[in-house]
Amino acid sequence: MTDISHFARPGTQIHVRVTPCAGRNAVVADEGKLRVYVISAPEGGKANSAVAKLLSKAIGVPKSRLRLVRGDTSRDKVFRIEE
Incomplete structure (x- = not known):
């Protein structure tokens, strides 16, 4: 997996x-x-959920902060890191 932790702000x-x-x-x-x-x-948002899960793991932030x-x-897609 690629290190993209610099996106975590x-x-x-x-x-x-x-x-x-x-x-x-x-x-x-x-x-x-x-x-x-x-x-x-x-189908039914399954792929979006999987993308959010993977991004949150790669960035190092909780999935709940990814919108x-x-x-x-x-x-x-565009995701934003929430505070």
């Missing part, structure tokens, strides 16, 4: 590109962009 917005139904769960920094691969299907700001049904 409150108020930081994290832009990610999500690939659901992937073969593995992973967070990858690729040319300055974050890509999140999740095994979960994009989905934009992209609920899109592959391109």
Whole structure:
């Protein structure tokens, strides 16, 4: 898993590109962009929940501090670190 702990400051917005139904769960920094691969299907918010769980683990903040700001049904999502 990629170390992206520098995103852990409150108020930081994290832009990610999500690939659901992937073969593995992973967070990858690729040319300055974050890509999140999740095994979960994009049904009923399962993939969003899996993305939040992976990001919170990679960043080192509790999942409750990670808020989905934009992209609920899109592959391109924006999360914000809450205080």
